[in-house]
Amino acid sequence: MKTVEEIKTAILAAVPGADVEVIPNPSPSAQPSLLLDPAHAVAVATFLRDDAELALDFLSNVTGVDWLDREVVEKVKVTRQVEKAVDGPEPNQVQMVTETVEETRKHLEPGHLEAVYHLYSIKKKHGPVVLRMRTVNRKDQVELPSFTPVWRSAEFQEREIFDLYGIVFTGHPDLRRLLMWPEFKDHPMRKDYVEPDDFEYEPTAHDKVLERAKAHQSAVGGQNPTEAAR
C-alpha cells in the first residue's frame, strides 16, 4: 500500500484545492493519519473510495475525540539588547550587550471536536488509512461533512458521535440521537459533561464516588447511609 505521504500527494493531485495535513503518530502503532479540511472532505473521500489503486471500499470505524482548550507553554529563545556593567578602569561603566535569553511564553490553543475514520480495502486487502476532521470550535461551529453518502456504514456511527459528542454532520440522511433519548440535551462523552448527581446511596463508595456521596451524607444529618440502614 502507498504510504501516507504518497496518499497525500495522490489526493492533492486528484482534488485541486484540498488541504491535507499528515499527523504523525510516534506511538508503537505508528499509524499516521490524514487531517482533511471539511470543505473538500467529501471529494477526498470519494476519491479514496473510487481510486483504482487505493480502493478504500470499507469504512470500519468512526469515532469522536473531544479536545479541550489547552494552555501551551513553550520556551522561546529571544535575542535582545541588555545593559551590563563592565569591569574597567572607570567604575559603573555601562555597555550595551546582545544576549540570548530563554523565555517561557503561554498561549491558549482553542479546543475542537474531532471525527476519526478508519478505512480499509476489501478488494486490495490493505489498510488502515486513518482520516481526521476537526470542527472550528466546541460550542457553536461544530459542523462537519457527513461521509454517509460515500460509505453507508458511517450512518449509525455518525449518529452516535452526534449523540455523544455533539458534532453535527451536514449531509447525513437521518441525524437523530442513537443511544440517548431525543429530549436529552447533553453530550455525555464530552470532557466537560456534568453527570446527574444521584450519589445519595453508595454502599461501597470509594475515591471520587466517596467524595460525591459525602455531600449527601452530610445532608441527611451527618449519618452514613450505610450505617443507618443496618
Place this chain on the structure above:
Amino acid sequence: MAVEQNLKIELGKQGVFVTTIEELYNWGRRSSVWPMQFGLACCAIEMIATTMARYDMARFGAEVFRPSPRQADLMIISGTVTKKMAPQVVRLYNQMAEPKYVIAMGACAISGGPFKQGYNVLKGIDRYIPVDVHIPGCPPRPEALLQAFITLQKKIDGQSLTGEDRPRHLDANAACEFPVPVQGDHDLEPPANRLVWPLPARKQGQGAGD
C-alpha cells in the same frame, strides 16, 4: 386460623383433609406464577437456560412465559435497565394485573452493576418499582434464579390475607400503579420514586415495601 401441623397429619391418616382458606389461596398463587416473557440483557440468557430441560423451571409451576403483561404474574428484570428503557419497564409493570411480583436479576438490575457510575444506566430498578427478590451475580446462574423463585414462593406462602402485611391486591388503599418516569433534559424525572425507594437513612422501621 392455622391448623396445628400434628393434628393435620393425624386427620390426614383418617382420610380427612383440613386446610384454611389462606393456605389454599397462597398455595394456588404460588404454584402458578407465570413470568413475563421479556429480557433486557445478558441475564436473559441465563433466564432462558433456567426454563430449559436441564434446570426446568416448570417443576415450580412457572413454565408458561407470557408475552403479554396482562397475563403475567412475575416480572423478571433480567439485565441492565438503561435510562432509555426504564420508563417502558415501569409501564409494563403497571400493565400487569395484581397480584404481581418482581425479581431483580443480576448486579445491573439491583444496583446498576458495573455500569453504576455511567450516565445512561439506572442504579437499580427498585428506584421505581417494588422488588420482591434481589439476586446478585453477573450473571446469576440458573440455580440462583431458581433459588430466587423458591424464595418468592416462600414469601407468598407466608403472607396472611388480613392484617397489616396482607398482599397489595387485598389492600384497597395500596398503590398498584407507579408513576412512569419522564425522560428529561439531563436525567430521568424524577430520579427515583421516594415512596418505593426511600433514602436508606430514613428507611429505619419503615419497611421499603419488600
